[in-house]
Amino acid sequence: KKVGERLGNEGYAFANVNTIPQVNDENRTVDLTFLVDPGRRVYVRRINFQGNAKTQDEVLRREMRQAEGAWYSTKDLDRSKTRLQRLDYLESVNVDTAAAPGTNDQVDVNYTLVERPSGSLLFGIGYGQESGLLLNASVTQNNFLGTGNQMSLVLNNSDIGANYSLAYNNPYYTIDGVSRGFRIYYQNIDAAQVNTADYVLNNYGGQVSFGFPLNEFDTLLILPGYDHIRIDTTASTPVEIMDYINQNGDTFDAFKLDGSWARDSRNRTIFPTSGALNQITAEFAVPGSDAEYYKLNYRGIFYYPLTRWMTWTVSGEIGYGDGYGNTDGLPFFENFYAGGLRSVRGYKTNTLGPRYSNNEPSGGAFKTIASTQFILPVPFMEKSENVRVAAFFDAGNVFATTSDFDAGELRYSTGIAGLWISPLGPIVLSVAAPLNDKSGDETEAFQFSFGVPFN
Template sequence: MISAVCWDEIANPGAWSGRSLMKAYRYFLIFLMFSAAVSGAEAADFVVKDIQVEGLQRISAGTVFNYLPVQVGSTVSEKDYPELIRALFKTGFFADVNLERRDNVLVVTVTERPAIAEVKITGNKDISTDDLKKALTGVGLAEGRVFDRSLLDKVEQELLQQYYSRGRYGVRIKSGMQALERNRVAITIDIAEGEVASINRINIVGNKAFSDKQLLKELQLSTSGWFSFFTKDDQYSKQKLAADLETLRSFYLDRGYLKFNVESTQVSITPDKQDVYITINVSEGEPYILDNAQLAGEFGVVPQEDLRKLITLEAGETFSRAKMTEIAKKMGDRLGEEGYSFANINTVPQVDDEHKKVALTFVVDPGKRVYVRRVNFQGNTKTQDEVLRREVRQMEGGWVSTKDLDRSKTRLQRLDYLESVNVEMPAVPGTNDQVDVNYTIVERSSNSLMFGIGYGQESGLLLNASLTQNNFLGTGNQLGIVFNNSDIGQNYNISFNNPYYTLDGVSLGFRLYYRDIESSKLNTANYIQNVFGGQVTFGFPLNEFDTLRLSPGYEHIWIDTTKDTPTEILDYLARNGDSYDQFKLDASWAHDTRDRALFPTSGGLSQVAAEIALPGSTAEYYKLNYRGIVYFPFTRWLTWSVGGEIGYGDGYGNTDGVPFFENFYAGGLRSVRGYKANTLGPRYSNDEPSGGVFKTVASTQFILPVPFIEKAENVRVATFFDIGNVFGSVDAFDVSELRYSAGLAGIWVSPFGPIVLSVAAPLNAKSGDKKEYFQFSFGIPFN
């Protein structure tokens, strides 16, 4: 110890003597040695005999031991502490970490971060709470996770981006935290969504060859219009603008402007966050023409001439990137049909800037021919593999054909009992020329037994009991047992069909039925029709798209009259009797290229049908009918369809004309909407509709996106224009007698049956026509 005398001498240097200096120096050395000894003892390494963790509440000690890079038996010194602390901080579990040594025990003292007990979001309407929570989970904020206060800033930014993408630039988000017991917190997020900002104007600067109107029509973004409520095209988003800029480039490149460039874009928002202004500055350059187009490379087993025929470009025409890309695609598809699924078609341009010409060379690299090892199905819990496999045109062991793959997917999609089909082709591990074809399907849920009540303006109240199964026991067979009792009468029906009665796809089915119908309830003449019969149906596939059906059958018809039955019917029954035994043959040919059976968006259906009462029947007659419809997909969300139907009938042998109970009718949901069902055309003397022997109906529709529904596989909404009528004979046809209507229609295939709605306005109704602006049916088939 340094004595008090020594401290005095040190504190008063003027009193120091030589002896005092030596004594002070000696004590100073002793002090330094003592401090060094103490410091060395504290920093000395030690072997960890045990590790103790203090301060844990929810996290287990094992979790700490797992992340701590030290274990019992390790040698540790104080200089290692920072590294150990950093390792525990990286877990994100702790707000504070301290280390200390107690003898040879390493003591870890931690303060846990609180856990998130609840995330409460208020004020949101445009985006659901579930969707917002999914977005928050992406940045690490979710119930049960460890809370980090720095996350709140990330949360607000993420939510802002979610709302900005929907055009709500005035959104305000306030987040907060409330401490709870047991080291937990509740996160509150209050959202003021604000109004949706709409695009007020889009300016394109620098365009000379094409007008603003031409260019703006190509863009996805637009100013507010009639359909903006559905399409949201007036809501700005960065992704949409980027897509539109690429659309502009494609527009110019498809018209030969190789040097086109988007120089800059400016997006501005008004201070009130309500209006968005977009300016796009472009440099057009000059158009280039095609000099020549050549073919080079290897062609596999595909004849070179087959690929050369696909080059439809001619020297001197304006260069088009779209045509160039389409030719390369067709070449790839042609090679894909022969098994070269991974062929590369590289288009090499040679640009002559001086003469503004482009020479193209299509370089073909077919690669290896690829074979299918296995065709697999996933997701078919009900349907047997064999039922799906028989629809597949891509065979195992053969080379991959893109044409067969596409056709296989379409055939599967058209099965009534499948909701969706997805196909993948993973490579077989260890090979470079084999793939597996994996079909992932989603089956439709269907109730085999149903009791229900329906109502239709054409049929009135409908009591329904049915056993219907389009995929009976997973075999793909159709079974139906139907009992209907409505205001118009009774209908009992049992049917069965095996679509693959033979391996070649010949179908066989039968139908037994009984109907007792009071025709006046159908808005036709007043009489009662009682029918029972049976029919056998054979279907013969002629190729992938054409089917021939033959249905021989027999039915017995008995007609009863009432006091209000028209005179014309009474006279007919007096001449021909009220009981009819009919030996019938129905025949039809159909050409079907639709992409799916329910709610198609591309392709078409053409069907020619004939119904013949064979010689020996009480009434000998025939009816011919043509029905066709074509679908044109305009965009991802808009489809245009055009369809029509023509029917004609006449008698032969001893029968004069078609029996009155086999006449054609028009009006209602299934023909010209806006007019009461079956009321168009000729009339009896008592002013009741009589129908006719010649029918012509046409309709065009724009199928629209369904608002507020992201997945609308079972819902369809369309605007339509209908035209048609029926006539007593072909000679009686008169264009001026056709009726028109326009309106909006919707169909929902609900679990309880189809619901069909129509709001239509007759456009040229005449005196005596029965108009019906709103029409609907529930629980009644619509096709």
């Protein structure tokens, strides 16, 4: 197989490799003779696409690593197929190679595509244990006018509060794959509704983004922006927050320079089965901001295919933040939280870790999460591209600072989870059993979210 692959990478598309074994019973050895017929070295004449009713031909060709007029390369063809599979607006990709008519040293490469709906226009109602009742109006398009550009307009109101945003991104702002985008937003969040302290966070701002591909797998993202925050208190606001506001005020303007590095070798972005995603993100409020702070976060997830229908995943996340300059410690409204569908399932959302003097969760400046999952076949379903069921084990917690980390305070849980990418939005279900909950922990065996985005 490796010999055939090597020949394929050198342009021998129709190489034939056979093995003839010769058994020596006396010495208990086997001699292997390889018969190699490389065939004729061939060029790629044309690359053809079928099934792209909406997506422009140029959008597909820019993902190609195999060039027309170049020597045939199995490696480049496989990488081209993977890059197409990673486009959110393609459901399936198949490729075949055929000899070009009338020639003996040229081939045509034919990609057969199935497009998935790339846009949605939603007016409806959702519900999640994190967000409560959700009134949703949104327009999203991951393949705007067939260009591959992403656009979204979101108008959400829920028990948590309001969330309005407009975003646009061009993944090929330059021919070399440099991306450019922008996002403007407004949020009004009742923190008590997400199981944290009793205060209201109002913020609005904007951000532009520039993405730079460093190589085939690595991307650097730079995101300068501005964020305006106002904190409204209530009679039940913890005294620690009141003291912070008395010392620092209730309004904060932050000029931010965020960034991230990602190495992505997954075979697809929706329900991958092999590869890995490693990502480091940094948030930095530049000097002169009302609150000067930084946050660093690492997240990694690794996919190991066990069979055609089963995949093992291992993931981990670690986050840390602190103040600098005139700011002592990470501002309370930037704390990390743990517990719930996005971290340690089986515990109520955001309730793990330190608490204020009134026993409301405060979050912390240091977060550590780990999880492993066995993705299982979906019973009674022959086609399950949009459904995933997994058995999981979660661990993690948040701590006030790194010096407060105590492995004995990590919380564990296990259970079964399901995710369905339905036409109305993602539906997430989890049934979990906490394994070492302690007095004061808030547990929740059944957790779900409907019509609410989930990562």
